[in-house]
Ligand code: SF4
């Protein structure tokens with residue numbers, strides 16, 4: 001099977017973007033514990049697979065039904081990835097799917113799948129190496145066609161395929177020229193200050209814990225926090241009331257039934273990013289026009305580039 005044949009099959013399965021690289025190249029970017037060679041020594045090729053979030057969803061008001069719609073996109077990508085692995089197997093190759101919402105419980109610095117449930121940091125870095133895009137101000141993956149409005153899966157395989165080259169230009173406009181993602185972030189998790197002229201690489205950062213509180217209100221961290229509060233509750237009646245409260249039902253529902261939706265609670269940074277061919281259409285949405293006032297622009301103060309936070313949850317810095 002050729003790369004083009006595999007791309008064509010992936011497209012038929014609903015996968016929008018496919019990038020090829022090698023496990024060896026990706027592993028050079030990753031800390032020892034996250035390297036894909038830990039999974040298999042026999043599958044040297046890495047595929048980065050992405051499905052875009054429909055513009056209708058991205059243009060809708062920020063609400064619970066939107067999170068559920070995003071969960072369906074995640075699920076569709078995971079199922080397409082599994083189908084693609086079976087397809088490879090039917091052509092005498094081997095393949096392992098790496099789900100978009102795989103969690104890394106060993107390395108607590110990565111709370112996993114932030115920002116916005118796009119994918120774990122190892123999959124995002126692998127996608128950069130496979131030429132799908134580049135990292136934005138908050139370490140989300142930006143792609144030329146869909147900006148950051150994609151979810152990612154990965155695959156390891158022994159299909160012989162030449163690596164695709166990484167993109168040569170940065171897609172992110174940076175804090176000095178844009179900063180829109182930082183201005184709307186309800187967790188204030190994205191840098192809003194930087195020395196003038198600082199490189200994107202030196203400024204890029206995400207406060208994963210702050211992001212997770214908003215993007216995963218019923219995710220793994222919220223779940224373990226709830227268990228801890230229960231364990232620490234001394235009063236039996238209060239404990240019983242906590243167990244029977246709606247928060248417990250919500251956590252159970254999201255972690256089991258609507259599991260992908262547990263990771264996509266906030267996607268404001270995806271919605272406001274002007275990178276991507278889909279941006280012109282998305283920016284016509286009345287909801288997106290209300291995201292930021294016209295005054296939301298970076299400005300200089302005491303030698304620093306700054307942008308205020310307009311999320312409504314935080315005041316100006
Ligand atoms: S805007 Fe939302 S998803 Fe993006 S970094 Fe902030 S809290 Fe996370």
Ligand code: SF4
Nearest residue numbers: 136172173178181273
């Ligand atoms: S919103 Fe602007 S600063 Fe943020 S990732 Fe997109 S281009 Fe970069």
